[in-house]
Amino acid sequence: MHRVGYLILSAALVTGCASTPATKPSAARTAPIAISSNPYPSTYQPRKVPPTLIRGATVLTGTGERLDDADILIVDGHIKAVGRGLEAPADAQIVDGHNRWVTPGLIDVHSHLGVYPSPAVRGNSDGNEASNPVTANVWAEHSVWPEDPGFTTARIGGITSMQILPGSANLIGGRSVVLKNVPSVTYQGMKFPGAPQGLKMACGENPKRVYGSDKKFPETRMGNVAGYRAQWIEAQEYARDQAEYERKLAAGDKDPKPVKRDLRLDTLAGVLRGEILVHQHCYRADEMATVIDMSKEFNYHVAAFHHASEAYKISNLLAENHVCAAMWADWWGFKMESYDGIPENIALVDAAPGGCAIVHSDSEEGIQRLNQEAAKAMAVGRRAGLTIAPEHAITWLTANPAKSLGILDKTGTLEPGKMADVVVWSGDPFSVYSKAAQVYNDGWLAYDRTDPAHQPRTDFELGEVPAPGSDR
Numbered sequence: 001m002h003r004v005g006y007l008i009l010s011a012a013l014v015t016g017c018a019s020t021p022a023t024k025p026s027a028a029r030t031a032p033i034a035i036s037s038n039p040y041p042s043t044y045q046p047r048k049v050p051p052t053l054i055r056g057a058t059v060l061t062g063t064g065e066r067l068d069d070a071d072i073l074i075v076d077g078h079i080k081a082v083g084r085g086l087e088a089p090a091d092a093q094i095v096d097g098h099n100r101w102v103t104p105g106l107i108d109v110h111s112h113l114g115v116y117p118s119p120a121v122r123g124n125s126d127g128n129e130a131s132n133p134v135t136a137n138v139w140a141e142h143s144v145w146p147e148d149p150g151f152t153t154a155r156i157g158g159i160t161s162m163q164i165l166p167g168s169a170n171l172i173g174g175r176s177v178v179l180k181n182v183p184s185v186t187y188q189g190m191k192f193p194g195a196p197q198g199l200k201m202a203c204g205e206n207p208k209r210v211y212g213s214d215k216k217f218p219e220t221r222m223g224n225v226a227g228y229r230a231q232w233i234e235a236q237e238y239a240r241d242q243a244e245y246e247r248k249l250a251a252g253d254k255d256p257k258p259v260k261r262d263l264r265l266d267t268l269a270g271v272l273r274g275e276i277l278v279h280q281h282c283y284r285a286d287e288m289a290t291v292i293d294m295s296k297e298f299n300y301h302v303a304a305f306h307h308a309s310e311a312y313k314i315s316n317l318l319a320e321n322h323v324c325a326a327m328w329a330d331w332w333g334f335k336m337e338s339y340d341g342i343p344e345n346i347a348l349v350d351a352a353p354g355g356c357a358i359v360h361s362d363s364e365e366g367i368q369r370l371n372q373e374a375a376k377a378m379a380v381g382r383r384a385g386l387t388i389a390p391e392h393a394i395t396w397l398t399a400n401p402a403k404s405l406g407i408l409d410k411t412g413t414l415e416p417g418k419m420a421d422v423v424v425w426s427g428d429p430f431s432v433y434s435k436a437a438q439v440y441n442d443g444w445l446a447y448d449r450t451d452p453a454h455q456p457r458t459d460f461e462l463g464e465v466p467a468p469g470s471d472r
Helices: 002-019 025-029 149-156 205-212 221-250 263-272 285-297 311-320 345-351 366-383 390-396 399-405
Strands: 052-060 066-075 078-083 093-096 101-104 106-111 159-164 172-180 198-202 277-282 302-307 324-327 357-359 422-425 436-441 444-448
Touching: 052 390, 052 422, 106 302, 106 366, 106 399, 149 159, 149 366, 149 436, 149 444, 159 366, 159 399, 159 436, 172 263, 198 263, 205 221, 221 263, 221 285, 277 285, 277 399, 285 302, 285 311, 302 399, 311 324, 311 345, 324 345, 324 399, 345 357, 345 366, 345 390, 357 366, 357 390, 357 399, 366 390, 390 399
Parallel strands: 052 093, 052 101, 106 159, 198 277, 277 302, 302 324, 324 357
Antiparallel strands: 052 066, 066 078, 101 422, 159 172, 172 198, 422 436, 436 444
Protein backbone atom coordinates (compact mmCIF):
# COMPACT_ATOMS: atom_id res chain seq x y z
CA MET A 1 0.00 0.00 0.00
CA HIS A 2 2.75 2.45 0.93
CA ARG A 3 4.84 1.33 -2.05
CA VAL A 4 1.98 2.12 -4.49
CA GLY A 5 1.47 5.56 -2.92
CA TYR A 6 5.19 6.25 -3.21
CA LEU A 7 5.22 5.33 -6.91
CA ILE A 8 2.17 7.49 -7.69
CA LEU A 9 3.68 10.45 -5.84
CA SER A 10 7.05 9.98 -7.57
CA ALA A 11 5.37 9.88 -10.97
CA ALA A 12 3.44 13.04 -10.22
CA LEU A 13 6.61 14.83 -9.15
CA VAL A 14 8.47 13.71 -12.29
CA THR A 15 5.57 14.76 -14.51
CA GLY A 16 5.34 18.09 -12.75
CA CYS A 17 9.05 18.76 -13.11
CA ALA A 18 8.96 17.86 -16.78
CA SER A 19 5.96 20.08 -17.65
CA THR A 20 6.59 23.16 -15.51
CA PRO A 21 9.44 25.62 -16.22
CA ALA A 22 11.85 26.09 -13.34
CA THR A 23 11.20 29.19 -11.21
CA LYS A 24 14.21 31.42 -10.68
CA PRO A 25 14.98 31.82 -6.97
CA SER A 26 15.43 35.58 -7.33
CA ALA A 27 12.00 35.92 -8.96
CA ALA A 28 10.36 34.13 -6.03
CA ARG A 29 11.99 36.53 -3.58
CA THR A 30 10.67 39.63 -5.34
CA ALA A 31 7.07 38.89 -4.38
CA PRO A 32 6.04 41.12 -1.46
CA ILE A 33 5.29 39.43 1.84
CA ALA A 34 1.51 39.37 2.29
CA ILE A 35 0.60 40.42 5.84
CA SER A 36 -3.07 40.65 6.75
CA SER A 37 -3.99 43.95 8.36
CA ASN A 38 -6.99 42.28 9.99
CA PRO A 39 -6.15 38.65 10.80
CA TYR A 40 -8.90 38.26 13.43
CA PRO A 41 -11.84 40.03 11.79
CA SER A 42 -15.15 40.88 13.38
CA THR A 43 -17.92 38.41 12.62
CA TYR A 44 -20.54 40.53 14.37
CA GLN A 45 -23.75 40.86 12.38
CA PRO A 46 -26.66 43.08 13.49
CA ARG A 47 -29.89 41.16 13.94
CA LYS A 48 -32.73 41.69 11.54
CA VAL A 49 -35.52 43.37 13.50
CA PRO A 50 -38.68 45.28 12.56
CA PRO A 51 -38.71 49.10 12.85
CA THR A 52 -39.19 50.59 16.32
CA LEU A 53 -40.74 53.94 17.22
CA ILE A 54 -40.11 55.26 20.73
CA ARG A 55 -42.78 57.89 21.23
CA GLY A 56 -43.12 60.89 23.59
CA ALA A 57 -39.87 60.61 25.59
CA THR A 58 -37.39 63.12 26.97
CA VAL A 59 -34.44 62.61 24.61
CA LEU A 60 -30.81 63.46 25.30
CA THR A 61 -29.22 63.11 21.86
CA GLY A 62 -25.57 63.10 22.97
CA THR A 63 -24.91 66.19 20.85
CA GLY A 64 -25.71 68.58 23.72
CA GLU A 65 -29.39 68.78 22.79
CA ARG A 66 -32.44 67.91 24.88
CA LEU A 67 -35.80 67.25 23.22
CA ASP A 68 -38.95 66.95 25.32
CA ASP A 69 -41.93 64.87 24.18
CA ALA A 70 -39.89 63.59 21.24
CA ASP A 71 -39.83 60.44 19.14
CA ILE A 72 -37.03 58.22 17.87
CA LEU A 73 -37.53 56.07 14.78
CA ILE A 74 -35.24 53.04 14.34
CA VAL A 75 -35.15 51.32 10.93
CA ASP A 76 -32.78 48.53 9.84
CA GLY A 77 -30.76 48.86 13.02
CA HIS A 78 -29.99 52.56 12.51
CA ILE A 79 -31.42 55.84 13.74
CA LYS A 80 -33.78 56.98 11.00
CA ALA A 81 -35.11 60.17 12.60
CA VAL A 82 -35.35 62.05 15.91
CA GLY A 83 -38.05 64.66 16.43
CA ARG A 84 -41.67 65.26 17.28
CA GLY A 85 -44.70 63.69 15.63
CA LEU A 86 -42.79 61.07 13.64
CA GLU A 87 -44.81 58.65 11.53
CA ALA A 88 -44.34 54.96 12.24
CA PRO A 89 -44.04 52.39 9.44
CA ALA A 90 -46.90 49.90 9.29
CA ASP A 91 -44.82 47.08 10.79
CA ALA A 92 -43.17 49.18 13.51
CA GLN A 93 -43.10 48.25 17.17
CA ILE A 94 -44.35 51.17 19.27
CA VAL A 95 -42.68 51.91 22.61
CA ASP A 96 -44.40 54.32 24.98
CA GLY A 97 -41.74 56.78 26.09
CA HIS A 98 -43.94 59.08 28.16
CA ASN A 99 -42.38 59.82 31.56
CA ARG A 100 -39.20 58.13 30.34
CA TRP A 101 -35.83 59.42 29.15
CA VAL A 102 -33.84 58.15 26.18
CA THR A 103 -30.07 58.38 25.64
CA PRO A 104 -27.50 56.85 23.34
CA GLY A 105 -26.10 53.54 24.59
CA LEU A 106 -23.43 54.06 27.24
CA ILE A 107 -19.80 53.36 26.33
CA ASP A 108 -17.18 52.36 28.91
CA VAL A 109 -13.76 53.33 27.59
CA HIS A 110 -11.88 51.37 30.29
CA SER A 111 -13.00 47.83 31.10
CA HIS A 112 -11.35 44.49 31.80
CA LEU A 113 -14.46 42.35 31.38
CA GLY A 114 -13.65 39.11 29.64
CA VAL A 115 -9.91 39.27 30.43
CA TYR A 116 -10.53 39.32 34.20
CA PRO A 117 -13.91 37.55 34.14
CA SER A 118 -16.07 36.22 36.94
CA PRO A 119 -15.48 34.07 38.87
CA ALA A 120 -12.24 35.83 39.78
CA VAL A 121 -9.94 32.82 40.07
CA ARG A 122 -6.35 32.33 38.93
CA GLY A 123 -7.44 30.18 35.99
CA ASN A 124 -9.44 33.13 34.61
CA SER A 125 -6.80 35.83 35.15
CA ASP A 126 -5.67 36.72 31.62
CA GLY A 127 -5.50 40.52 31.62
CA ASN A 128 -1.82 41.31 32.17
CA GLU A 129 1.19 39.77 30.42
CA ALA A 130 3.54 41.06 33.12
CA SER A 131 6.50 38.95 32.02
CA ASN A 132 8.25 41.97 30.45
CA PRO A 133 8.01 45.77 30.81
CA VAL A 134 7.09 45.97 27.11
CA THR A 135 4.55 43.53 25.65
CA ALA A 136 3.26 45.50 22.69
CA ASN A 137 3.04 42.17 20.86
CA VAL A 138 0.02 40.92 22.86
CA TRP A 139 -3.62 41.63 22.01
CA ALA A 140 -6.25 41.80 24.76
CA GLU A 141 -8.85 40.24 22.45
CA HIS A 142 -6.95 36.94 22.56
CA SER A 143 -7.77 36.73 26.29
CA VAL A 144 -11.43 37.80 26.11
CA TRP A 145 -13.85 35.16 27.39
CA PRO A 146 -17.11 36.27 25.77
CA GLU A 147 -19.30 34.38 28.25
CA ASP A 148 -18.12 36.43 31.23
CA PRO A 149 -21.35 37.12 33.20
CA GLY A 150 -20.08 40.67 33.67
CA PHE A 151 -21.11 41.48 30.10
CA THR A 152 -24.72 40.69 31.00
CA THR A 153 -24.74 42.81 34.16
CA ALA A 154 -23.13 45.68 32.24
CA ARG A 155 -25.88 45.45 29.61
CA ILE A 156 -28.48 45.78 32.35
CA GLY A 157 -26.76 49.06 33.29
CA GLY A 158 -27.16 50.43 29.76
CA ILE A 159 -23.67 49.63 28.42
CA THR A 160 -23.81 48.91 24.68
CA SER A 161 -20.08 49.13 23.80
CA MET A 162 -16.79 49.03 25.70
CA GLN A 163 -13.03 49.01 25.26
CA ILE A 164 -11.30 45.98 26.77
CA LEU A 165 -7.73 46.81 27.80
CA PRO A 166 -4.74 44.84 29.07
CA GLY A 167 -3.72 45.60 32.63
CA SER A 168 -1.29 48.32 33.71
CA ALA A 169 1.78 46.48 35.02
CA ASN A 170 3.76 47.23 31.87
CA LEU A 171 5.19 50.36 30.31
CA ILE A 172 3.49 49.16 27.13
CA GLY A 173 0.93 46.45 27.81
CA GLY A 174 -0.47 45.55 24.40
CA ARG A 175 -3.41 46.19 22.11
CA SER A 176 -6.99 46.80 23.25
CA VAL A 177 -10.21 45.85 21.50
CA VAL A 178 -13.62 47.57 21.25
CA LEU A 179 -16.63 45.27 21.69
CA LYS A 180 -20.35 45.53 21.10
CA ASN A 181 -22.05 44.30 24.28
CA VAL A 182 -24.02 41.48 22.69
CA PRO A 183 -24.20 37.78 23.59
CA SER A 184 -21.70 35.64 21.69
CA VAL A 185 -19.63 32.49 22.07
CA THR A 186 -16.64 34.07 20.30
CA TYR A 187 -15.06 37.45 20.86
CA GLN A 188 -15.09 37.99 17.09
CA GLY A 189 -18.89 37.90 17.34
CA MET A 190 -18.70 40.92 19.68
CA LYS A 191 -15.91 42.83 17.94
CA PHE A 192 -17.06 46.32 16.94
CA PRO A 193 -16.86 46.48 13.12
CA GLY A 194 -14.34 49.02 11.91
CA ALA A 195 -13.22 50.19 15.37
CA PRO A 196 -9.48 50.95 15.60
CA GLN A 197 -7.43 48.98 18.09
CA GLY A 198 -5.86 50.84 20.99
CA LEU A 199 -2.47 50.58 22.66
CA LYS A 200 -2.40 50.40 26.45
CA MET A 201 0.50 52.20 28.11
CA ALA A 202 1.10 53.00 31.78
CA CYS A 203 2.85 55.79 33.69
CA GLY A 204 4.15 56.09 37.18
CA GLU A 205 4.06 53.68 40.06
CA ASN A 206 2.83 50.47 38.45
CA PRO A 207 5.72 49.67 36.07
CA LYS A 208 8.45 50.74 38.49
CA ARG A 209 6.83 48.76 41.32
CA VAL A 210 6.23 45.58 39.30
CA TYR A 211 9.71 45.44 37.75
CA GLY A 212 11.86 47.65 39.99
CA SER A 213 11.03 45.58 43.07
CA ASP A 214 13.27 42.85 41.61
CA LYS A 215 15.97 45.37 40.62
CA LYS A 216 14.91 45.14 36.99
CA PHE A 217 14.40 48.00 34.58
CA PRO A 218 12.55 50.31 35.17
CA GLU A 219 12.68 51.15 38.85
CA THR A 220 12.22 54.93 38.54
CA ARG A 221 10.03 57.36 36.64
CA MET A 222 13.02 58.44 34.57
CA GLY A 223 13.47 54.78 33.73
CA ASN A 224 9.85 54.65 32.59
CA VAL A 225 10.34 57.50 30.13
CA ALA A 226 13.64 56.12 28.85
CA GLY A 227 11.89 52.81 28.29
CA TYR A 228 9.12 54.37 26.20
CA ARG A 229 11.56 56.42 24.13
CA ALA A 230 13.76 53.44 23.32
CA GLN A 231 10.70 51.62 21.98
CA TRP A 232 9.60 54.54 19.81
CA ILE A 233 13.11 54.87 18.35
CA GLU A 234 13.03 51.20 17.37
CA ALA A 235 9.54 51.61 15.93
CA GLN A 236 10.68 54.56 13.80
CA GLU A 237 13.55 52.50 12.38
CA TYR A 238 11.23 49.54 11.73
CA ALA A 239 8.69 51.73 9.93
CA ARG A 240 11.48 53.38 7.92
CA ASP A 241 12.88 49.98 6.87
CA GLN A 242 9.43 48.76 5.85
CA ALA A 243 8.86 51.89 3.78
CA GLU A 244 12.24 51.45 2.08
CA TYR A 245 11.47 47.81 1.23
CA GLU A 246 8.13 48.80 -0.30
CA ARG A 247 9.80 51.64 -2.22
CA LYS A 248 12.31 49.24 -3.75
CA LEU A 249 9.56 46.82 -4.75
CA ALA A 250 7.58 49.60 -6.39
CA ALA A 251 10.72 50.74 -8.24
CA GLY A 252 11.22 47.27 -9.72
CA ASP A 253 14.16 46.16 -7.58
CA LYS A 254 14.66 42.46 -8.41
CA ASP A 255 15.86 41.31 -5.02
CA PRO A 256 14.94 43.66 -2.14
CA LYS A 257 15.54 42.32 1.35
CA PRO A 258 12.25 42.11 3.28
CA VAL A 259 12.12 43.37 6.85
CA LYS A 260 11.99 40.60 9.45
CA ARG A 261 8.54 40.77 10.98
CA ASP A 262 8.25 41.67 14.67
CA LEU A 263 4.83 41.64 16.39
CA ARG A 264 5.94 44.16 19.02
CA LEU A 265 7.15 46.63 16.41
CA ASP A 266 4.11 45.98 14.20
CA THR A 267 2.02 47.47 16.99
CA LEU A 268 4.27 50.44 17.69
CA ALA A 269 4.67 51.27 14.00
CA GLY A 270 0.87 51.10 13.73
CA VAL A 271 0.66 53.85 16.35
CA LEU A 272 3.16 56.00 14.43
CA ARG A 273 1.03 55.55 11.29
CA GLY A 274 -2.09 56.66 13.19
CA GLU A 275 -3.79 53.27 12.84
CA ILE A 276 -3.72 52.36 16.56
CA LEU A 277 -4.87 54.80 19.27
CA VAL A 278 -2.89 55.33 22.48
CA HIS A 279 -4.78 54.99 25.78
CA GLN A 280 -2.42 55.74 28.68
CA HIS A 281 -2.92 54.92 32.36
CA CYS A 282 -1.52 58.06 34.08
CA TYR A 283 -2.40 59.82 37.35
CA ARG A 284 -0.09 62.79 37.87
CA ALA A 285 -0.31 66.04 35.92
CA ASP A 286 3.46 66.33 35.45
CA GLU A 287 3.67 62.85 33.93
CA MET A 288 0.79 63.51 31.56
CA ALA A 289 2.57 66.68 30.39
CA THR A 290 5.77 64.67 29.84
CA VAL A 291 3.89 62.10 27.77
CA ILE A 292 2.34 64.85 25.63
CA ASP A 293 5.85 66.17 24.94
CA MET A 294 7.01 62.64 24.09
CA SER A 295 4.10 62.18 21.69
CA LYS A 296 5.27 65.31 19.87
CA GLU A 297 8.87 64.06 19.85
CA PHE A 298 7.80 60.88 18.04
CA ASN A 299 4.80 62.30 16.17
CA TYR A 300 1.91 60.26 17.55
CA HIS A 301 -1.26 61.26 19.40
CA VAL A 302 -2.58 60.26 22.82
CA ALA A 303 -6.31 59.58 22.50
CA ALA A 304 -6.93 59.62 26.26
CA PHE A 305 -5.28 59.52 29.66
CA HIS A 306 -7.06 57.05 31.92
CA HIS A 307 -7.68 57.54 35.66
CA ALA A 308 -6.01 60.97 35.34
CA SER A 309 -6.56 61.99 38.98
CA GLU A 310 -4.70 65.27 38.47
CA ALA A 311 -6.11 66.11 35.04
CA TYR A 312 -7.77 69.20 36.54
CA LYS A 313 -4.32 70.76 36.98
CA ILE A 314 -3.63 70.65 33.23
CA SER A 315 -7.16 70.80 31.82
CA ASN A 316 -6.26 73.55 29.34
CA LEU A 317 -3.14 71.66 28.16
CA LEU A 318 -5.23 68.55 27.53
CA ALA A 319 -7.84 70.53 25.62
CA GLU A 320 -5.24 72.36 23.52
CA ASN A 321 -3.73 69.01 22.49
CA HIS A 322 -7.13 67.35 21.87
CA VAL A 323 -6.51 64.71 24.53
CA CYS A 324 -9.45 63.27 26.48
CA ALA A 325 -9.31 62.34 30.16
CA ALA A 326 -11.18 59.23 31.33
CA MET A 327 -11.78 59.58 35.06
CA TRP A 328 -13.52 58.19 38.12
CA ALA A 329 -16.01 60.31 39.99
CA ASP A 330 -14.41 59.94 43.42
CA TRP A 331 -11.72 57.27 43.64
CA TRP A 332 -8.54 58.64 45.21
CA GLY A 333 -5.88 58.04 47.86
CA PHE A 334 -5.28 54.31 47.29
CA LYS A 335 -1.63 54.96 46.31
CA MET A 336 0.67 57.97 46.38
CA GLU A 337 0.09 59.11 42.80
CA SER A 338 -3.67 59.26 43.39
CA TYR A 339 -3.55 61.32 46.60
CA ASP A 340 -4.13 64.68 44.91
CA GLY A 341 -7.33 63.57 43.23
CA ILE A 342 -10.38 65.76 43.87
CA PRO A 343 -14.08 65.07 43.21
CA GLU A 344 -14.31 68.21 41.03
CA ASN A 345 -11.84 66.65 38.56
CA ILE A 346 -14.36 65.67 35.88
CA ALA A 347 -16.24 68.96 36.01
CA LEU A 348 -13.04 71.02 35.78
CA VAL A 349 -11.67 69.04 32.82
CA ASP A 350 -15.04 69.47 31.13
CA ALA A 351 -15.06 73.22 31.81
CA ALA A 352 -11.84 73.90 29.89
CA PRO A 353 -12.61 75.28 26.40
CA GLY A 354 -12.65 72.21 24.15
CA GLY A 355 -12.26 69.85 27.12
CA CYS A 356 -13.06 66.16 26.63
CA ALA A 357 -14.19 64.54 29.91
CA ILE A 358 -15.09 60.85 30.10
CA VAL A 359 -16.48 58.83 33.01
CA HIS A 360 -15.00 55.31 33.05
CA SER A 361 -15.29 52.34 35.37
CA ASP A 362 -12.18 50.08 35.44
CA SER A 363 -14.50 47.89 37.50
CA GLU A 364 -16.88 45.00 36.88
CA GLU A 365 -19.18 46.61 39.46
CA GLY A 366 -18.84 50.30 38.53
CA ILE A 367 -19.68 49.54 34.91
CA GLN A 368 -23.19 48.57 36.07
CA ARG A 369 -23.92 52.11 37.31
CA LEU A 370 -21.83 54.39 35.12
CA ASN A 371 -24.76 56.82 34.92
CA GLN A 372 -24.67 57.27 38.70
CA GLU A 373 -20.92 57.90 38.64
CA ALA A 374 -21.57 60.75 36.18
CA ALA A 375 -24.35 62.02 38.45
CA LYS A 376 -21.85 62.32 41.32
CA ALA A 377 -19.57 64.46 39.15
CA MET A 378 -22.51 66.67 38.16
CA ALA A 379 -23.46 67.22 41.81
CA VAL A 380 -19.91 68.09 42.87
CA GLY A 381 -19.55 70.43 39.89
CA ARG A 382 -22.76 72.19 40.84
CA ARG A 383 -21.47 72.77 44.38
CA ALA A 384 -18.31 74.25 42.85
CA GLY A 385 -20.36 76.68 40.78
CA LEU A 386 -20.29 74.69 37.52
CA THR A 387 -23.84 73.97 36.41
CA ILE A 388 -23.87 70.96 34.11
CA ALA A 389 -27.14 70.13 32.35
CA PRO A 390 -28.12 66.48 31.73
CA GLU A 391 -27.96 66.99 27.96
CA HIS A 392 -24.29 67.92 28.34
CA ALA A 393 -23.30 65.41 31.04
CA ILE A 394 -24.53 62.51 28.91
CA THR A 395 -21.64 63.23 26.51
CA TRP A 396 -19.25 62.00 29.23
CA LEU A 397 -20.77 58.53 28.78
CA THR A 398 -21.53 58.49 25.05
CA ALA A 399 -20.06 60.95 22.54
CA ASN A 400 -16.73 61.60 24.29
CA PRO A 401 -15.78 57.94 24.80
CA ALA A 402 -16.85 57.25 21.20
CA LYS A 403 -14.59 60.10 20.07
CA SER A 404 -11.59 58.73 21.97
CA LEU A 405 -12.17 55.26 20.50
CA GLY A 406 -12.46 56.49 16.93
CA ILE A 407 -16.08 55.35 16.53
CA LEU A 408 -18.00 58.63 16.87
CA ASP A 409 -19.00 58.39 13.21
CA LYS A 410 -20.84 55.16 14.05
CA THR A 411 -22.25 55.51 17.57
CA GLY A 412 -22.29 57.77 20.66
CA THR A 413 -25.10 60.10 19.57
CA LEU A 414 -28.71 59.75 18.43
CA GLU A 415 -28.31 61.10 14.90
CA PRO A 416 -29.76 59.78 11.63
CA GLY A 417 -27.57 57.10 10.06
CA LYS A 418 -25.83 56.01 13.26
CA MET A 419 -26.14 52.63 14.96
CA ALA A 420 -29.34 52.42 16.96
CA ASP A 421 -27.54 51.90 20.29
CA VAL A 422 -30.24 53.27 22.56
CA VAL A 423 -31.23 53.14 26.23
CA VAL A 424 -34.75 53.89 27.48
CA TRP A 425 -34.53 54.90 31.15
CA SER A 426 -37.32 54.72 33.72
CA GLY A 427 -36.65 58.39 34.54
CA ASP A 428 -33.84 60.93 34.58
CA PRO A 429 -30.72 58.79 34.00
CA PHE A 430 -28.82 60.91 36.52
CA SER A 431 -31.22 60.03 39.32
CA VAL A 432 -30.29 57.21 41.68
CA TYR A 433 -33.88 55.99 41.36
CA SER A 434 -33.73 55.48 37.57
CA LYS A 435 -32.81 52.25 35.85
CA ALA A 436 -32.36 51.12 32.27
CA ALA A 437 -35.78 49.89 31.20
CA GLN A 438 -34.88 48.83 27.64
CA VAL A 439 -31.47 48.53 26.00
CA TYR A 440 -31.15 48.38 22.20
CA ASN A 441 -28.00 47.40 20.33
CA ASP A 442 -28.22 48.15 16.60
CA GLY A 443 -31.98 48.30 17.06
CA TRP A 444 -32.19 44.84 18.62
CA LEU A 445 -33.84 44.73 22.04
CA ALA A 446 -30.97 43.28 24.05
CA TYR A 447 -32.61 43.84 27.46
CA ASP A 448 -36.09 44.68 28.73
CA ARG A 449 -36.60 45.05 32.46
CA THR A 450 -40.33 44.31 32.14
CA ASP A 451 -40.06 41.21 29.93
CA PRO A 452 -38.37 38.00 31.15
CA ALA A 453 -37.93 36.93 27.52
CA HIS A 454 -35.45 39.80 27.10
CA GLN A 455 -33.55 39.29 30.36
CA PRO A 456 -30.62 37.07 29.36
CA ARG A 457 -29.09 34.96 32.09
CA THR A 458 -25.64 33.46 32.28
CA ASP A 459 -24.64 29.83 32.78
CA PHE A 460 -23.84 30.66 36.41
CA GLU A 461 -27.49 31.55 36.99
CA LEU A 462 -29.10 28.49 35.42
CA GLY A 463 -31.55 26.90 37.81
CA GLU A 464 -31.80 29.99 39.97
CA VAL A 465 -35.17 31.66 40.36
CA PRO A 466 -35.01 35.48 40.83
CA ALA A 467 -36.81 36.73 43.92
CA PRO A 468 -40.19 38.42 43.22
CA GLY A 469 -39.69 42.11 42.54
CA SER A 470 -35.93 41.78 42.06
CA ASP A 471 -34.08 43.20 39.07
CA ARG A 472 -33.03 39.75 37.90
